[in-house]
Amino acid sequence: NAGVTQTPKFQVLKTGQSMTLQCAQDMNHNSMYWYRQDPGMGLRLIYYSASEGTTDKGEVPNGYNVSRLNKREFSLRLESAAPSQTSVYFCASSDGPGSYEQYFGPGTRLTVT
Amino acid sequence: GNSVTQMEGPVTLSEEAFLTINCTYTATGYPSLFWYVQYPGEGLQLLLKATKADDKGSNKGFEATYRKETTSFHLEKGSVQVSDSAVYFCALKGTDSWGKFQFGAGTQVVVTP
Numbered sequence: 001n002a003g004v005t006q007t008p009k010f011q012v013l014k015t016g017q018s019m020t021l022q023c024a025q026d027m028n029h030n031s032m033y034w035y036r037q038d039p040g041m042g043l044r045l046i047y048y049s050a051s052e053g054t055t056d057k058g059e060v061p062n063g064y065n066v067s068r069l070n071k072r073e074f075s076l077r078l079e080s081a082a083p084s085q086t087s088v089y090f091c092a093s094s095d096g097p098g099s100y101e102q103y104f105g106p107g108t109r110l111t112v113t
Numbered sequence: 114g115n116s117v118t119q120m121e122g123p124v125t126l127s128e129e130a131f132l133t134i135n136c137t138y139t140a141t142g143y144p145s146l147f148w149y150v151q152y153p154g155e156g157l158q159l160l161l162k163a164t165k166a167d168d169k170g171s172n173k174g175f176e177a178t179y180r181k182e183t184t185s186f187h188l189e190k191g192s193v194q195v196s197d198s199a200v201y202f203c204a205l206k207g208t209d210s211w212g213k214f215q216f217g218a219g220t221q222v223v224v225t226p
Contacts, residue, residue, distance in 0.1 A: 104156030
């Protein structure tokens, strides 16, 4: 099992450019999440998907959109990147809302210049 | 809202030293508490958890006890190894927050030979 995979690992964008971060899990999990990690601030939830076909906003959703493409895949899109979106992005998955454990991907390091 | 506060790092220790990382929380009701660990270049992984007051979570020589009276969940290890060098995150899952985790800012631990 690969677990949770993310692409790309690194990305540099110019202000105003768009991109999509891809995430896939092979554990047949129902729920998936996108976080950003910034120094001194821990992980903050951007969006989550309780189950296939549903998405909802987390703590810091502005400037992002998501798509739960199917049960395996959950993508994060930046329509017009800003320097404030420079961060490390983690995708995670879990059995469901009641699960005590989330499984994380290796992260995408994004720099917006 | 829910929040987690943990001690700032980096914490630098010699091998075989005793490690304590303080974590306190604010939450309504009885949240579940967790410690996640992030090794260099990797995503977070669950280290241990406690789901009710006075529970002790343990794994890989690490321990933490859920103290409701002091709203704390401090992480301890009696004798650290170089391989324990990582960033440690305290987290909670509230009873009033669907499936969502609240993470602390993380504490970097560096163990030297």
